[in-house]
Amino acid sequence: MYRPISLLLLSSCMGTIALLAPAAAAPEPEAATAKTETGSKLEQSIQLPSTPQVSQSSPAPSSPAPIAASEVRILSPQAPTTSEKETNLVVQYAPGAKVRVTVNQQPIDPSSPTQTQTDATTGLITQVWYSIPLREGENTLVVQAEGGTATTIKLTRKETSARIEFLPSSNPQVPADGRSTVTLEGQILDDTGQLIAQDAIVTLTTSAGKFVGADQDSDRPGFQALAQSGRFTAQVQSALAAQKVRIR
Numbered sequence: 547m548y549r550p551i552s553l554l555l556l557s558s559c560m561g562t563i564a565l566l567a568p569a570a571a572a573p574e575p576e577a578a579t580a581k582t583e584t585g586s587k588l589e590q591s592i593q594l595p596s597t598p599q600v601s602q603s604s605p606a607p608s609s610p611a612p613i614a615a616s617e618v619r620i621l622s623p624q625a626p627t628t629s630e631k632e633t634n635l636v637v638q639y640a641p642g643a644k645v646r647v648t649v650n651q652q653p654i655d656p657s658s659p660t661q662t663q664t665d666a667t668t669g670l671i672t673q674v675w676y677s678i679p680l681r682e683g684e685n686t687l688v689v690q691a692e693g694g695t696a697t698t699i700k701l702t703r704k705e706t707s708a709r710i711e712f713l714p715s716s717n718p719q720v721p722a723d724g725r726s727t728v729t730l731e732g733q734i735l736d737d738t739g740q741l742i743a744q745d746a747i748v749t750l751t752t753s754a755g756k757f758v759g760a761d762q763d764s765d766r767p768g769f770q771a772l773a774q775s776g777r778f779t780a781q782v783q784s785a786l787a788a789q790k791v792r793i794r
Contacts, residue, residue, distance in 0.1 A: 615642065618638070618689045620689055628701060630744075659676045680703040710733070728782050732771075732773070734746060741775065748773050756785075
């Protein structure tokens with residue numbers, strides 16, 4: 547499932563594309579001068595921040611420790627904060643245990659999709675509840691086996707602001723012939739300046755010309771581009787009139 551992102555502010559690195567008049571015939575000297583005045587370069591020199599790559603070694607797998615009949619372990623979520631409106635809950639418990647789950651002091655919805663898997667070696671049962679709704683702010687998830695001690699995790703849903711940065715990955719000046727295209731590469735950054743980790747749908751608009759390629763949701767206004775791990779590409783096709791084009 548992709549999470550739509552609404553970008554209310556113009557990109558801090560707004561790209562400007564200059565579409566030149568078509569060169570079907572050799573222009574008169576006056577026309578050449580007019581074209582030079584019409585043509586425009588990028589208004590800004592865009593430099594995207596580099597994201598350091600951290601290499602980590604994975605620990606060797608080990609067998610899970612034994613679980614008492616009255617014990618329940620919460621395997622996920624582990625992070626104390628999230629920007630998602632839903633979460634998956636993954637727990638592990640011993641065979642025969644009767645597990646009760648509450649979310650913000652309310653029993654989990656019985657219609658919530660869930661799945662269980664039994665470890666053939668240890669007999670431990672892993673159960674997942676999918677798409678548990680979260681309210682804004684602090685959420686308390688409690689899991690308890692019958693006759694056992696409750697295991698609690700607090701998960702804070704925090705709205706984060708996202709911004710988009712993009713620049714042409716091809717020549718930003720193309721003929722205004724209704725056919726030529728400019729390719730844009732963009733990235734979505736969170737409020738700390740880091741690439742967002744999840745996939746998202748980005749809504750783009752152009753002041754002239756049109757976007758070409760697959761629109762992820764043609765029923766919505768603008769052009770919907772798919773950003774994977776915070777990165778996306780889009781193509782803009784030129785119009786027939788020479789002008790500056792603004793993308794946002």
